[in-house]
Amino acid sequence: MSSSDPLIRVDSVRKRFGGVTAVDDLSLDIGHGEFFALLGPSGCGKTTLMRMIAGFETPDEGRILLDGEDIAATPPHRRPVNMMFQSYALFPHMNVERNIAFGLERERMPRADIAARVDEMLRLTQLEPLRRRRPDQLSGGQRQRVALARALAKRPRLLLLDEPLAALDRKLREETQFELMEIRRGLGMSFMLVTHDQNEAMAMADRIAVMREGRIEQMGPAREVYRMPATRWAAGFIGEINLFEAIALRDASAGQACDMRLRDAPEAAPISLTCDAPLRAGQEVAVAVRPENLALRRGAPGAACLRGDVVELAFRGDTTLARVRLPSGFVARANAPGAGGESLTRGEAVCLSFDVAAARVLAS
Amino acid sequence: MISHRAWSERLVLIAPYAWLAVLFLAPFAIVIKISLSQSALALPPYTPVFDWRAGPDAWIAGVREFSFAAYASLAEDALYLDSYLSSLRLAATATVLTLLVAYPMAYAMARAPARWRPVLVTLAIAPFWTSFLIRVYAWIAILKDEGLLNHALIALGLIAEPLHVFGTDWAVQIGIVYSYLPFMLLPLYNAIARQDASLVEAAADLGAGPVAQFWKITFPLSLGGVLAGALLVFIPAVGEFVIPDLLGGSDTLMIGHTMWTEFFDNRDWPTASAATVVLLALLLPPLALYDRSRRRATEQPT
Ligand SMILES: Nc1ncnc2c1ncn2[C@@H]1O[C@H](COP(=O)(O)OP(=O)(O)OP(=O)(O)O)[C@@H](O)[C@H]1O
Numbered sequence: 321m322s323s324s325d326p327l328i329r330v331d332s333v334r335k336r337f338g339g340v341t342a343v344d345d346l347s348l349d350i351g352h353g354e355f356f357a358l359l360g361p362s363g364c365g366k367t368t369l370m371r372m373i374a375g376f377e378t379p380d381e382g383r384i385l386l387d388g389e390d391i392a393a394t395p396p397h398r399r400p401v402n403m404m405f406q407s408y409a410l411f412p413h414m415n416v417e418r419n420i421a422f423g424l425e426r427e428r429m430p431r432a433d434i435a436a437r438v439d440e441m442l443r444l445t446q447l448e449p450l451r452r453r454r455p456d457q458l459s460g461g462q463r464q465r466v467a468l469a470r471a472l473a474k475r476p477r478l479l480l481l482d483e484p485l486a487a488l489d490r491k492l493r494e495e496t497q498f499e500l501m502e503i504r505r506g507l508g509m510s511f512m513l514v515t516h517d518q519n520e521a522m523a524m525a526d527r528i529a530v531m532r533e534g535r536i537e538q539m540g541p542a543r544e545v546y547r548m549p550a551t552r553w554a555a556g557f558i559g560e561i562n563l564f565e566a567i568a569l570r571d572a573s574a575g576q577a578c579d580m581r582l583r584d585a586p587e588a589a590p591i592s593l594t595c596d597a598p599l600r601a602g603q604e605v606a607v608a609v610r611p612e613n614l615a616l617r618r619g620a621p622g623a624a625c626l627r628g629d630v631v632e633l634a635f636r637g638d639t640t641l642a643r644v645r646l647p648s649g650f651v652a653r654a655n656a657p658g659a660g661g662e663s664l665t666r667g668e669a670v671c672l673s674f675d676v677a678a679a680r681v682l683a684s
Numbered sequence: 685m686i687s688h689r690a691w692s693e694r695l696v697l698i699a700p701y702a703w704l705a706v707l708f709l710a711p712f713a714i715v716i717k718i719s720l721s722q723s724a725l726a727l728p729p730y731t732p733v734f735d736w737r738a739g740p741d742a743w744i745a746g747v748r749e750f751s752f753a754a755y756a757s758l759a760e761d762a763l764y765l766d767s768y769l770s771s772l773r774l775a776a777t778a779t780v781l782t783l784l785v786a787y788p789m790a791y792a793m794a795r796a797p798a799r800w801r802p803v804l805v806t807l808a809i810a811p812f813w814t815s816f817l818i819r820v821y822a823w824i825a826i827l828k829d830e831g832l833l834n835h836a837l838i839a840l841g842l843i844a845e846p847l848h849v850f851g852t853d854w855a856v857q858i859g860i861v862y863s864y865l866p867f868m869l870l871p872l873y874n875a876i877a878r879q880d881a882s883l884v885e886a887a888a889d890l891g892a893g894p895v896a897q898f899w900k901i902t903f904p905l906s907l908g909g910v911l912a913g914a915l916l917v918f919i920p921a922v923g924e925f926v927i928p929d930l931l932g933g934s935d936t937l938m939i940g941h942t943m944w945t946e947f948f949d950n951r952d953w954p955t956a957s958a959a960t961v962v963l964l965a966l967l968l969p970p971l972a973l974y975d976r977s978r979r980r981a982t983e984q985p986t
């Protein structure tokens with residue numbers, strides 16, 4: 321082990337179930353103390369990846385390294401990794417307390433310490449009044465909290481959380497998110513979190529990987545993945561985004577500014593955007609702009625402006641989401657600040673514009 | 685139409701009770717009646733005998749004749765107490781042995797690949813396709829002094845002199861374990877196979893090695909099956925007649941055999957009937973236990 325080794329390295333791992341390739345040549349690192357989130361549609365292989373790290377599935381190809389050492393031969397009960405199961409897998413014949421204490425008893429921790437740790441976990445997950453209940457006497461959200469407490473109690477070096485908060489109401493979910501981040505600051509554990517809630521991933525994770533059909537579509541710091549999606553698919557998967565069709569006007573190499581014309585603003589002057597990949601003149605690309613970066617004005621056509629009609633308005637507290645139909649039929653989504661939004665009406669002609677710094681060119 | 689359907693539905697509900705009433709309650713009422721009668725040199729060999737045409741006065745006179753003499757003779761004769769105790773002891777030992785043999789088998793069956801399991805279950809109950817009596821006879825050929833077992837052991841050089849197994853309580857135990865194995869195997873298999881596989885994974889994840897996984901998770905969760913299997917073996921084994929009769933020796937004492945002797949050799953029907961009623965009374969507590977545990981299992985699915 322050298323200090324530069326990541327805690328976990330997944331190296332070109334592949335896993336097949338019959339004809340299905342659940343995880344396909346996937347590599348990633350999780351650093352010491354890092355909070356890593358895994359996003360991806362249902363069935364893309366998130367649980368399978370976690371089960372390989374925990375030791376319940378053996379990779380068909382590739383290696384998994386812990387502190388630089390291959391752990392293929394280490395059985396699950398010897399790995400310093402704990403997993404919170406998507407199905408909770410609570411022990412039905414033990415009450416809440418005994419479920420949480422189970423892992424601690426296995427490492428022969430002194431009784432008083434176990435009791436103290438169990439109390440701490442019960443407080444954290446707000447389960448104190450339910451400590452003597454059995455799992456079949458709990459609600460779905462309460463069971464989920466027991467599963468979380470049980471996995472957390474052992475303070476493993478890496479905690480694998482498979483949709484840990486999905487069954488909680490919003491208030492409890494936010495509280496638990498804060499608690500988890502607190503724990504992480506205090507204990508320096510690493511986390512790998514699977515979630516379908518992008519806000520949760522953004523709020524908690526240092527880095528995010530977006531998975532698609534067993535592969536990593538994009539991986540990077542949470543903000544970057546959100547602000548700069550790498551592909552149309554990733555852009556569409558994470559958050560709401562507008563993909564405007566455009567045509568490159570000149571050849572350009574990666575990192576250069578490239579002129580392009582938006583399909584929906586044929587008369588407007590070309591816009592100039594930096595692209596990551598080389599482009600050929602005439603190539604079709606997408607220009608991705610988040611709704612909050614799309615400025616919406618009434619009537620008055622400006623220079624770089626996409627004209628359209630408001631087809632729908634949805635008030636969302638402090639902002640209003642407007643759906644605007646452009647000439648090509650594409651419906652763009654824009655956030656109008658509350659005050660402006662309220663005065664808009666359906667069918668009204670509006671003008672959309674964006675700052676080129678907030679836009680991103682997607683060639684694929 | 686409506687009353688038609690209601691009738692057929694009622695019939696469905698009544699049928700099992702009618703079955704029980706005709707084939708269990710009525711015969712049992714007769715047994716109780718005989719147990720309260722007195723032995724007599726007659727046909728049938730007891731008094732009073734009720735005649736349906738005799739009218740209520742004769743019936744009442746008959747009931748006045750009832751006595752607990754047969755029960756008193758059970759208490760006086762040490763043979764009965766010894767038979768009951770010996771039966772309970774033999775059945776209990778055989779139940780424990782059956783459990784020890786069946787548990788590893790059930791565990792292996794439940795953890796076998798899913799597509800093999802139906803085949804394994806079929807194999808487990810395959811012996812039922814041959815008559816019980818024939819299978820017990822076959823054990824005579826295996827266990828007797830010049831039987832298969834001794835031949836094999838001597839041929840292997842493990843023993844010099846034949847083992848005397850046939851005609852001992854050991855042979856009875858072997859016979860019971862063999863004959864009742866499926867009754868233990870199937871509830872155990874069910875209890876283990878229906879456990880959520882992720883529970884053992886969760887235990888492993890939390891640091892439990894294979895031994896702790898078994899004793900902390902798999903075994904406690906299979907206790908319902910252990911109890912069901914134990915009672916399914918224990919209860920019929922207490923009253924077992926054929927196995928001790930064929931495989932046991934002259935000193936093998938079981939209540940089934942004692943009852944048979946009383947009934948056919950001594951022709952003392954009241955005492956034999958009283959012995960039957962007492963046996964049933966002895967078996968009621970374990971039956972109630974089983975019923976309660978099953979009820980609890982259905983109330984709280986685990
Ligand atoms: N034991 C298995 N046998 C066969 N196929 C499996 C098995 N486990 C997973 N798969 C398949 O592998 C793929 C990935 O499954 P996985 O459970 O990893 O998805 P996931 O990303 O966790 O999905 P979700 O978000 O719905 O939980 C799916 O197509 C699934 O059907």
Ligand SMILES: [Mg+2]
Binds near residue numbers: 366
């Ligand atoms: Mg999953």
